Amino acid sequence: MPLSPAASIRTRGYGVSDVGNRDARAPRVKSDSAEDRFAAHIDARVLSRSRQRRTSVVGAYGHWASDVQKEDTSDRTAVDSGTLGWSCDGVRYRRDSSGLRISETFFARSSVKTRTLPVRFHPVEGEAIDSYLEAYAARIGATSAEFECAVGLTENPRNRRCGWLVQLSGQQLANLSEATGLPMTCFPQMTLSHFDGRAVRVDVGQRSLTHGAPWGFVKGSRFCPACLVDTGGRWSLIWRLGWSFACLKHCCLLANECPECGLPQRVQPYPAALQPKPGCCANRAPNADRRSQTLCGATLASATVVELGGNHPSIAVQRDLYRVIDGVPHRGVYGRGVHTSFEILGDVRNLAREILGNLDEAALAGLVPADLLAARSLKSKNVPRSMGAAVSVPERAPAASLQLAPLRALDTAIAVTGAWTCLSATEIQVSAALVRPIIARPAHSLRPPVPVAFLEDRCITPALASVYVGALGPDLTSVEQLRHRTHTHPIPILSHRARGSPEFDRRIPSLFWETWSLQMPLVTQWSRTRRKVLSVAVALCGSRVSFAEVAGRLQISLKMHTFNRALASIKESDWVSVATAIERASEFLDANRPPIDYRRRRTIDYAGILPMTVWHQICTEHGLLTLMPCADAVRCFLVERLSLQPVVLSSAEANCLKRYLGTQTPSMARALDRHCREYLAARGVGGEPLTWSLDTDLIHDLNLPEPDPGRVDMEALHALIRNECCSLEQAAEQLGVSTGVIAYCLANHPAPKHLRR
Ligand SMILES: [Zn+2]
Ligand SMILES: [Zn+2]
Incomplete structure (x- = not known):
């Protein structure tokens, strides 16, 4: 009973x-x-x-x-x-x-x-x-x-x-x-283990949350008052996630605190x-x-929240975030790259923290809906003055917020909506332009950030790293811009240990190809310096290899300050076009191997080239015995042409070379080429063209300061040289180009001996 x-x-x-x-x-x-x-x-x-x-x-x-x-x-x-x-x-x-x-x-x-x-x-x-x-x-x-x-x-x-x-x-x-x-x-x-590996990390042994999940959770739990009414005070698990800031059912922000206490x-x-x-x-x-057990006991359903409406961007962002947590890949700046939810959420957190650290309405206009910003400034006004000061002073979010999301759903909504808008741009350049007002702060412009330190500081994906680099690009030094190829569309994702092509010294000559270098601004009075600067710049591009290593492997005698000064002088004028050209050359040479092995060309001993007997024979055969005294200058010219290493001429030799270029004929040039080919073949170099040049089609659309030497009117030039008996300088003046361009044209397209008038 x-x-x-x-x-x-x-x-x-x-x-x-x-x-x-x-x-x-x-x-x-x-x-x-x-x-x-x-x-x-x-x-x-x-x-x-x-x-x-x-x-x-x-x-x-x-x-x-x-x-x-x-x-x-x-x-x-x-x-x-x-x-x-x-x-x-x-x-x-x-x-x-x-x-x-x-x-x-x-x-x-x-x-x-x-x-x-x-x-x-x-x-x-x-x-x-x-x-x-x-x-x-x-x-x-x-x-x-x-x-x-x-x-x-x-x-x-x-x-x-x-x-x-x-x-x-x-x-x-x-x-x-x-x-x-x-x-x-x-x-x-x-239990929160439901989100383990997606939004939080669980230490199974301790049955506690561990580090490594960006903004995995929030202090306590947020809540939707309307949902509490609907369910009789039952709390959703997802409200505990740091990423939950809005109720998708009631299209409002979540509340984070009791209306009473x-x-x-x-x-x-x-x-x-x-x-x-x-x-x-x-x-x-x-x-x-x-010591009292008396509770506040306020009805949480009476908490006020910001109403958003079904078409509000933040509601869409909340939906996207839940999709990411569920493992649905996000495209945007990630393209087709495969990333875990933690990686994407880590990026969002990283950018969101930047936004929270710089809640400048002007910078956020267009990224964050105005109603959220208005709600925040209203909230700031309503808090006591002591707290209001703390709220309004923009400062970087504290370190603790790496794991813990901001307490307020409104702050989270603002930061995450802004970050997500940036990361949803399909092009890194577009995303970088959106991010720039957020992260380009006076502190950054006073001391340009070193991208490697800046990026290694943050656990972010290469995609966001590229966005940051693009955004900070204008504040970077010229060399860092080149290293990160900030002028390439889209900005390539550069790993911190990128070293470019391992055999860049085989692909890049010590003196850059004249077809390109002649279109670039003359950085010093010496045209060879310009060619050396370009070669080094192309080798440094997209790589973290040091300047000393590049100069050593390319066997270039160039001081770093000369190089930096040269880039600085370009930066004042035609930097964007020149940098774009350098990045395109680098990209092409990373992907394609030129037909000439320039490392081998540099190691060949050219001491025996063009012996006097051969030169005498060529001059005699072509009836140009007047050029006999130019033997040394021509020899230097040939060595530089084959090795693409600078050969310094005395002023007498330089004059001789000009005379030779103005006088030589196509058949004489062919005879010299034949000799060079034999000379190289005798040293085991076969199957290579004598000379080669990077295709100027790669830069035909760029507005470079000097014209393409390939566009010089050869007939007019030849007429000036042969019929008018102009010197190179006079011809250059007549045609409105530099003497270097004329020398290049005549070296590659000698004027015929007899020209029809
Ligand atoms: Zn709700
Ligand atoms: Zn309370």
Whole structure:
């Protein structure tokens, strides 16, 4: 025969009641032997605070009482009659005005069998486990500690660790399933481990969240007041994620704090000794004593939120973020690259922190909807002056925010919407232009950031690195711009250890090809310096190889300051076109191997080229004995032409060379070429053209300062040389080009001996 409720309570020895809710008829924790009993069965731990509830729960299931232990008076403690005690699972507790206290003479019992709870209660979709347990406890009238014991989550309420919010152990799953009558499979998705590897990282051993998940969680939990109304105060698990800032159902921002006490929600577990009230604030009442159990109790549904509407960009961003967390790839600046959700979220966080550190409305215009910015400035105005100052001063988000998202959903919405808009641009250049106002701050322009340090500082994908480089490009030094190829569309993704082509010295000559160099500005009075600067610049482009290594491998005698000064002088005038040309040349040479191995050409000994006998023979054959004294100049010319290494001429030799170029004929040039080919073949160089040049089609669209030498009117030039007997300088003046261009044209297209007038 079932025991009556009162009998069961008495028999089981629960001395349960609450401050201010003492019932004269309820058993008290006194020296009474019937009151200091430990529960033999976990079901018996489902206790209510009021006698009425206790009766309804325990009384309805009076058969639990059959498991009641025998009285054991030795366990009795000297619980003061003025305190209220209850014992549970082998532990004696007593409550006083400060809450839960534990009597030292009691100890926890292990392995208590869980039984099915009297009331079946189902979670709502997407509900967090803590919300479910609280709602369940409220449903059956238990305090949160009692309920956690009842469902086998906690064996020792004295040490109430809520690791189960992160992950449930196998035993806890079994206990929960047993107690609630629900399948075990429905619980893991109610814990944060549901997002493990996607939005948070879980330390399985510790059952806690660990580092490595960008903005994985927020302090406590945000909430949607309208959802709380709809569900009767049930909390979604996803609101705990740092990335949740808007409710997709009600198209509003989430709330982050209680409308009464102004504190964030669910930072701490529900007070152990109290019966949960779903939908109400569980923070301590604002003016309550520290030891008091009085709660704020405000209705959270009354919290005000920013309404967004279904077409608001932030709602779309929230939807996209959830997709990323679900593993759907994001295109945008990532193109077809494959990235994990952590990598993409890490990028968003990185950029979002920049936005939070520089909440300048002008910089964010076009990136962040105006209503969000207006809501933020309104909020800033409404806070007390001391806080308002802190809010309005733009400063970089603190380091702690690497893991923890900003507390306010509004701040998160602003930062994440801005960042996501930037990262959703399909071209890195477009994204860089959007990012530039955010990160180009006075601090950056005073001290141009070194991209390597800037980028290694951040755990970001190469795509965002390129966006940053593009955005900071105008502030970078010329060399760094070239290294990162900031003028290439799209900006290539440069790894920090990129070294360009490993055999760049085979592909790049010491003196850059004249077809290109003649179109570039004359950086010094020496045209060879310009060619050397270009060769070094092309080798440095898209690579982190050092200047010294480039100069050494290209066998170029060029001081670094000369190089930097040359680039600086270009930067003042035609930098964009020149840099673009250099980057295009570098890109082409990385991908294509020229038909000439310039490293080998540099190592050949040219001492024996054009012996006097050969020169004499060529001059005689072509009836140009007047050129005989030019032998040394021509020899130097040939060496430079074949090796593409600078050969310095004396002024006499330079004059001789000009004379030779103006006088030589096509057949004479062919004879010299034949000699050169034989000379190279004798040194094992076969199958290579004598000379080669980078195609000028690569730069035909650029507005370079000097004209393409290929466009010089050769017939007019030849006429000037042959018929007018002009010197090279005179011809250059007549044609409006430089002497270097004329020399190049005549070297490659000698004027015929006899020209028809
Ligand atoms: Zn909602
Ligand atoms: Zn509150």
